[in-house]
Amino acid sequence: MATKHETGAVKIPKRRSLERPNWAAGVLSTLWLLVVVVPLYIMVKASIEDKPHYSEEGPLSLPTMFTLDNYTNALDQGFLQAFINTAIVTVSVVAIVLIVVPPLAFAIVRSRSKFVNGVFQIMLLGIAIPVQAIIVPLFFMIRSVGLYDNLISVIVASAAFSIPMCTIVLTASMRQITNELYEAMSVDGASVVRIFFQLTLPMSKSGLATVIIYSAMGAWNNFMFPLILTQSDSNRVLTLNLYQYQSQFGIDIPGMMAAVILSVLPILVVYFIGRRSLVDGMMGMGGK
């Protein structure tokens, strides 16, 4: 028996009922594909046209002209500075997370101290703390220590708020390491530090990958902290730059779209280069 699929006749010997043609699913998935692709098309199409052409044709037609003016205009609006700032924030956040989270996750999995258990419980609750709820006191604290309008405040706040989720992901990953391996290393006389670096870290690579992707994406796309904690043009990150751009040029749709595409381009490039590891890392959020 063979099955037919909606993308053409793919002949697969039948092994289980899952592989029977599933028209309903095919239709639904194609509909959703359109819902995803059509807006993306509108964005790209609008971004390469000038305003008169765009207004005349509307969003859905085929492009009739090509210009990069919208992109050069967007670049002139502090895009490069914002890109550099965002990169600085992202790299710093990932670095902080990688320094503090693995030892904590290791302690949660291996230590028997009550303190560590308490920290773990707080992290579980920490996932649900809404960023908005602490933004006013954070603003107050940052003001008090004189770090307002400084990227450092964005970095430490973003890093702190990715700690709970990263801890839980990495803890789940480290739990997969069996006790026998720990015992074997201890029998060989390995210290805790050596066990950590030579057994635990190498064995939790997939969890670490998830942690890096999660914290990097959170930092790259963060909007709330930069919005509240920075002010000057020289400290703008990409999301904030885009927001400012919208407030100034909101009715210039082609210009807006070019700015949007520029701001997401770096992460799209990463996606097309390392899609497999990025998606696997994301999937790690749901456990295996």
Add this chain to the structure above:
Amino acid sequence: MATKRNSSEMQTGNAEGQVRRPKKGASFVGGARPSGLWAVPAAVFFFIFGILPLFIVVGLSFFKWNGLGTPQFAGGQYWAQFIHDPKVMKSVGVTLTLTILGIVTQTPLSLLLGAWAAGRQRYRAVYTAIYFIPYLLSGTAIAVAWRAMLDPNFGMPSKMRWLFGDGNIFGNASSAIAVLVFVSLWQFTPFHALLYQGAVRAIPKTLYEAASIDGAGRIRQFFCITIPQVRNTLITSLLFQVVGGLTAFDAILVLTKGGPGTDTQNTAYYMYSTAFKAYNYGYSSVIAVVLIVIATILSLVMVKVSGYDKMRSELEGI
């Protein structure tokens, strides 16, 4: 050596019951164990930026502060104001509406797409690679793009009257809410679908084989095997949606600014505008406390229901 091994075998296997503070490197019980010191950097860091503000915000709710200078003690003034402010309850209502509409739209769609994407055919991989793109974009970029696309004069509404009517979709409460729900669906479905895809792939194939031998059709299999088997992921996904629903902000700020009127103003946005637009930090702290209370109750329920607090090794979801 053999005796050490034996004793360690006897001691292992218990995860939490027995709480002991081993001397660093001295005990071989289940291997050398780290001390609590390993947890200190992350704990201190998170305490300063995550926990301490929770206490400060309660304190600030009793002070008058405009963002500059020193806060002045104001007593229970803002809490009295809170009791008589209908906008707070309205914002809680908007928060719950957006969260619930988000859950009822995203969960079925992402579960179906995830289960479908779990198949191994190549074209499904191509589809899912494209599905995932919206999730990579920042919430700000998505909101800005949709604001432009849905612009009443220059966007889709001006050309698609059959779908958008008079095109003024941001001027009407229900269509403004529909836009927020749709944009959030567009943005977050890929993530939840991905979680389900991973979970469905982990279901043993023998379950489906046995079911089809017993004559169960695809729909029956979906409800009797797939859904029960992805239960943990379902809870994880719901947790993300609840937290995301409480903290929905970027989209509201860019797309509707809480309008028309205050019809799409959720608690987070109300707090933001009270603080950073009206410069009333004292009263915004009161709203923040409300937000914290809601979030804590919800997260306690979720942690309890999901069993994350059990620290099980088969900890699934998250």
